Amino acid sequence: MSAFRISSPDGARPHGGTTRPVSRHGSAPALVNSRNVLDRAQTNAGNRAVVQALQRDVGAPTATGNGPNPVAAAPPRQNYVFLMGDPTRDSFYSAAAVYFGQHEKGAQLVRGKRTLDEVIAHVNAGTAAASRIIIVSHANEEGNLGFSLNTADAAKDASSGDRKPRLEFKELRDANASGALPVADATKIDSATRVEIRGCNIGRSQRMLDAIDQAFGGEVSVSAPTHKQEYSFHSVGKGKPVVSEEALFQYSISDPGHPTVTADERARRFRARYPDVPEGRWAALLKAAKEKNTRRKVFTWTGPNPPADDAAAVFARIGTASMFPKKAGWVVTYNGRTTVGDSWHFEVQADRVTAAGSETRTQAIVTRIPPDPDVLKAQQIADSGQPDAHEWTVVDAVVGPTLTRTVYAEHTEWVIDQKIIGKSGVAQPPTSDRTFYGESSFTPSPPPKP
Known part of the structure; x- marks a missing residue:
C-alpha cells in the first residue's frame, strides 16, 4: 500500500527587506564652493529619508547602529479532522479515527461535533488560522451530509422522516442566504484554507460544494470525493501497530434517466474514465x-381532482342530468371557471319556464388549484444538489375524486463493486484529480463600492 502523505504549509511568511549601507565619503576637500556644499547636504538628507522609511517598513538597521525593529512571524497553521459521527456506534467513524490518528500527526482530531455551525464555531475559536479542515461524514451523490445544520435542525431531524441527521443542499443554500450560520472568522478561515469532505460521492454535487464554500466564508477551496469513501485497519502481528487505509470504492459511469447502453459503449466509457487501470484487469472488471x-419520488402533492374546464366535464362532475333533468324542462348552461384565491370555482346555471313563471338555479364546484406540473418540477430541480444527473418527470394519478401529482428523478449507474486500484496499487489520488474529486467554484460577490 502506498503511503498517504499530505504536507501542510505552515502559513504565509512576511516578505523580508534589505538595505544597502549608506556610502559616506572621506573628509571634504579644503576648498569647496557653495554649490558643492548644497549638493552634499541634499544627498545626505535624501539618504537619511530612505533609511528612515526602511526602518518604519521592515525594521532595517539604523545608520546610528541601533538593531532592527522586530517583525512577528506568522504562527503555524492548524489542521483539523472532524469526525461527524459516533466511533463507538459506527465502524466508518471508528476506522477513520484510527486512520487519521496515524496519518494526520499534529492535526486536532475533534469528536462530538454534530452540526455544521459547531464546526465553524470551533475553527473560529482556534488560536491559529486553519490550513486544512477535514470533515469526515456519511454522504451521498445528491450532496446530502450525515450531520445537521444547527441545533434546531438536529432536533427536527431526530423527530421526523427516518430520524437520521441530514444536511441537504437546499437547507444549506437557504441558511447561507438567511445568515443562519456563524460568520467564518476571516483571520482563521481564509484563501489559504482547504476544506476537505471525506464522504461517499458528495463531490458529484457541485452545488453542495459551492454552498459549503460559501458557508466557510467564500474564500476557501472545498474538495470531496466523487466515489465511495472507505476506511479500514487490520493487525499485522502481536505487539505491532495496526495498519490503516483510506481508499475509494466502486468504479462507475452514470446517465440521466434509463437509456440503453451497449456493452461496447459501456466498456469504452469505463476505460476512458479510469485510464490508470491496467488493461489486463478490464475483462474481469x-x-x-x-x-x-x-x-425515486422527490415530491408528492395530493388534493381534490378538479374537472376539466369544459361543460361536459363539469356537468358530469355535478351530475346535472339527474339534478336538472331535461324532461322537467331544465336547460343547463356552463358559466365557466373563475379563480378565487387559491381555488377554482366551476359554475353551471339551470333555467326553465313553468306555468308559475321562470326559474333559475346555479350550482358550483370549488376545488383547490393543483400546482402546475412544470412549476412543481422546476422547484424540485432548483432544490436538488445534483439536478443534471437526473431525468425529471411529473406523473399524475387519479383515484376517485383525488389527484396525486408526483415528481420523479431518475438516473442509471453501471457500477463495479470493487476497490479502486491504479497502476501502483490502491488508488489514493490527489484531491486535484477531477476523476476522483470535485472542487468548489464559488466566487464571493465583490464588496460594494464606497
Whole structure:
C-alpha cells in the first residue's frame, strides 16, 4: 500500500527587506564652493529619508547602529479532522479515527461535533488560522451530509422522516442566504484554507460544494470525493501497530434517466474514465459491472381532482342530468371557471319556464388549484444538489375524486463493486484529480463600492 502523505504549509511568511549601507565619503576637500556644499547636504538628507522609511517598513538597521525593529512571524497553521459521527456506534467513524490518528500527526482530531455551525464555531475559536479542515461524514451523490445544520435542525431531524441527521443542499443554500450560520472568522478561515469532505460521492454535487464554500466564508477551496469513501485497519502481528487505509470504492459511469447502453459503449466509457487501470484487469472488471437504475419520488402533492374546464366535464362532475333533468324542462348552461384565491370555482346555471313563471338555479364546484406540473418540477430541480444527473418527470394519478401529482428523478449507474486500484496499487489520488474529486467554484460577490 502506498503511503498517504499530505504536507501542510505552515502559513504565509512576511516578505523580508534589505538595505544597502549608506556610502559616506572621506573628509571634504579644503576648498569647496557653495554649490558643492548644497549638493552634499541634499544627498545626505535624501539618504537619511530612505533609511528612515526602511526602518518604519521592515525594521532595517539604523545608520546610528541601533538593531532592527522586530517583525512577528506568522504562527503555524492548524489542521483539523472532524469526525461527524459516533466511533463507538459506527465502524466508518471508528476506522477513520484510527486512520487519521496515524496519518494526520499534529492535526486536532475533534469528536462530538454534530452540526455544521459547531464546526465553524470551533475553527473560529482556534488560536491559529486553519490550513486544512477535514470533515469526515456519511454522504451521498445528491450532496446530502450525515450531520445537521444547527441545533434546531438536529432536533427536527431526530423527530421526523427516518430520524437520521441530514444536511441537504437546499437547507444549506437557504441558511447561507438567511445568515443562519456563524460568520467564518476571516483571520482563521481564509484563501489559504482547504476544506476537505471525506464522504461517499458528495463531490458529484457541485452545488453542495459551492454552498459549503460559501458557508466557510467564500474564500476557501472545498474538495470531496466523487466515489465511495472507505476506511479500514487490520493487525499485522502481536505487539505491532495496526495498519490503516483510506481508499475509494466502486468504479462507475452514470446517465440521466434509463437509456440503453451497449456493452461496447459501456466498456469504452469505463476505460476512458479510469485510464490508470491496467488493461489486463478490464475483462474481469467489466464482467462484474452491474446496472443500477434508480427512480425515486422527490415530491408528492395530493388534493381534490378538479374537472376539466369544459361543460361536459363539469356537468358530469355535478351530475346535472339527474339534478336538472331535461324532461322537467331544465336547460343547463356552463358559466365557466373563475379563480378565487387559491381555488377554482366551476359554475353551471339551470333555467326553465313553468306555468308559475321562470326559474333559475346555479350550482358550483370549488376545488383547490393543483400546482402546475412544470412549476412543481422546476422547484424540485432548483432544490436538488445534483439536478443534471437526473431525468425529471411529473406523473399524475387519479383515484376517485383525488389527484396525486408526483415528481420523479431518475438516473442509471453501471457500477463495479470493487476497490479502486491504479497502476501502483490502491488508488489514493490527489484531491486535484477531477476523476476522483470535485472542487468548489464559488466566487464571493465583490464588496460594494464606497
